[in-house]
Amino acid sequence: MIEVQHLSKRYGPFTAVDDVSFNVGAGEILGFLGPNGAGKTTTMRIITGYMPATDGAVSVAGYDVFSQPIEAKKRTGYLPETPPLYPDMTVRDYVTFVARIKGVPAREVKSRVEDVMRKTHVADMASRHCGKLSKGYKQRVGLAQALIHNPDVLVLDEPTAGLDPKQIIEARQLITELGGSHTVVLSTHILPEVSQTCHRVVIINKGKVVAVDTPANLTARLRGSETLYLQVHAPGADVAAGLSHVAGVTRVKADLHDNGLAAVEVDSEQGRDVRRELAAAVVHQGWGLLELRPMRMSLEDIFLSLTTEDAGDAVEPAAPAPATEAADA
Ligand SMILES: Nc1ncnc2c1ncn2[C@@H]1O[C@H](COP(=O)(O)OP(=O)(O)O)[C@@H](O)[C@H]1O
Ligand SMILES: [Mg+2]
Incomplete structure (x- = not known):
C-alpha cells in the first residue's frame, strides 16, 4: 500500500533522511x-x-506521490505533530469544513x-470550539480530519505525544480499531507504543533505517540467543578457556580483574x-561462583544499542515492551 524506495532528504548540506526504504502492506x-531528530x-x-524528496520514490496505493500527487493525497489522511485546528471553529464546523476541502460529495x-x-x-464535543479542547480531544479531532475522506492510508505523526496515560490508552485503542480498514503508519519515540499497537516496526536513527521486523520476530530473535552474565572468583585462571568447553556454549568473553x-x-x-x-563447570574448576544471571536486553537497551554511535552495523533484535512508559523527551 505504501512503498518507500531509497528516500533521501537533504536540508542544505544536512542529510535528514538517508536512503530509507520500506513497504507497508494493506491493513x-x-x-x-x-x-x-531521527527524521x-x-x-x-x-x-x-x-514536502518533496531530494532522492528516491514514494508511492501510496500505487500512485507516485511526486508525479501523481492528487491521486496519492486522495488516499492519504495525515495527522501532523500538531493537529491543524482552527481554534474559533466548533468541532463539527471544522470537520465539515475539512470534508468540503477534501472533496467529500456534498450529499455525504x-x-x-x-x-x-x-x-x-x-x-460529545461537537459544539465545542476547537481552541477550548483538551490535548487529548484536539488529537482526536486531528484524527477525525485525517479520516474524513475515508483514505486507505493514515499517517500519524506522534499521535500519543503529550497525552496523559488514560488518553494514550484510548488513542492506542482507536488506532488499533482503525488498522484493518486502513493502512496506518505512526511515528513515536516511545518504545512501548510500537509493541502495543504495531504489526511491524521500522527503527530509524539519524535518518537511517537500523532495523525492520515484527515485534514478535524481534522478541523471538531476542530469546533465540541467550547471553548469561557470570561473576567468578578465579585468581590467575583462564576462565574463558575453562568455560568454552561446556556443551551448548557458543561464545565466552571474560574480563579478569586484578583481585x-x-x-x-x-x-x-x-x-x-x-x-x-x-555452574557445575565453575565449581568443578574449584572457582567461586558469585553471580549467574541472564543478560536479556530490555527494549530500552536494544533501542540504545541500535541508535547510539558505537553500535556498529549490527542489527540487533528489538522486542515488545515491558509495560514501562518511557519518559517524554
Ligand atoms: N526545515 C528544516 N530545515 C533544516 N533542518 C531540518 C528541517 N526540518 C527538520 N530538520 C532537521 O532534520 C532532522 C530530522 O528532523 P525530523 O524529521 O523532524 O525528526 P523527528 O521527527 O524524527 O524528530 C533534525 O535534525 C532536524 O533538525
Ligand atoms: Mg517529529
Missing part, C-alpha cells in the same frame, strides 16, 4: 520508531506529499462528519539453557 499498522516527521511529510458530508466524529469519540574476579559473558545455542552445566 498493516507500521510503527516508525526513533529518537527526536520521522521529514519522512512522513514526504509520504503525505507535503453531513453523514460522514457524524460518522467520523463517532468513530474518533468526539461527538581475581572475572566478569564473564556466555552465549549459548538457541533455546538451550546452560546454566546448570556452567
Whole structure:
C-alpha cells in the first residue's frame, strides 16, 4: 500500500533522511520508531506529499506521490505533530469544513462528519470550539480530519505525544480499531507504543533505517540467543578457556580483574539453557561462583544499542515492551 524506495532528504548540506526504504502492506499498522531528530516527521511529510524528496520514490496505493500527487493525497489522511485546528471553529464546523476541502460529495458530508466524529469519540464535543479542547480531544479531532475522506492510508505523526496515560490508552485503542480498514503508519519515540499497537516496526536513527521486523520476530530473535552474565572468583585462571568447553556454549568473553574476579559473558545455542552445566563447570574448576544471571536486553537497551554511535552495523533484535512508559523527551 505504501512503498518507500531509497528516500533521501537533504536540508542544505544536512542529510535528514538517508536512503530509507520500506513497504507497508494493506491493513498493516507500521510503527516508525526513533529518537527526536531521527527524521520521522521529514519522512512522513514526504509520504503525505507535503514536502518533496531530494532522492528516491514514494508511492501510496500505487500512485507516485511526486508525479501523481492528487491521486496519492486522495488516499492519504495525515495527522501532523500538531493537529491543524482552527481554534474559533466548533468541532463539527471544522470537520465539515475539512470534508468540503477534501472533496467529500456534498450529499455525504453531513453523514460522514457524524460518522467520523463517532468513530474518533468526539461527538460529545461537537459544539465545542476547537481552541477550548483538551490535548487529548484536539488529537482526536486531528484524527477525525485525517479520516474524513475515508483514505486507505493514515499517517500519524506522534499521535500519543503529550497525552496523559488514560488518553494514550484510548488513542492506542482507536488506532488499533482503525488498522484493518486502513493502512496506518505512526511515528513515536516511545518504545512501548510500537509493541502495543504495531504489526511491524521500522527503527530509524539519524535518518537511517537500523532495523525492520515484527515485534514478535524481534522478541523471538531476542530469546533465540541467550547471553548469561557470570561473576567468578578465579585468581590467575583462564576462565574463558575453562568455560568454552561446556556443551551448548557458543561464545565466552571474560574480563579478569586484578583481585581475581572475572566478569564473564556466555552465549549459548538457541533455546538451550546452560546454566546448570556452567555452574557445575565453575565449581568443578574449584572457582567461586558469585553471580549467574541472564543478560536479556530490555527494549530500552536494544533501542540504545541500535541508535547510539558505537553500535556498529549490527542489527540487533528489538522486542515488545515491558509495560514501562518511557519518559517524554
Ligand atoms: N526545515 C528544516 N530545515 C533544516 N533542518 C531540518 C528541517 N526540518 C527538520 N530538520 C532537521 O532534520 C532532522 C530530522 O528532523 P525530523 O524529521 O523532524 O525528526 P523527528 O521527527 O524524527 O524528530 C533534525 O535534525 C532536524 O533538525
Ligand atoms: Mg517529529
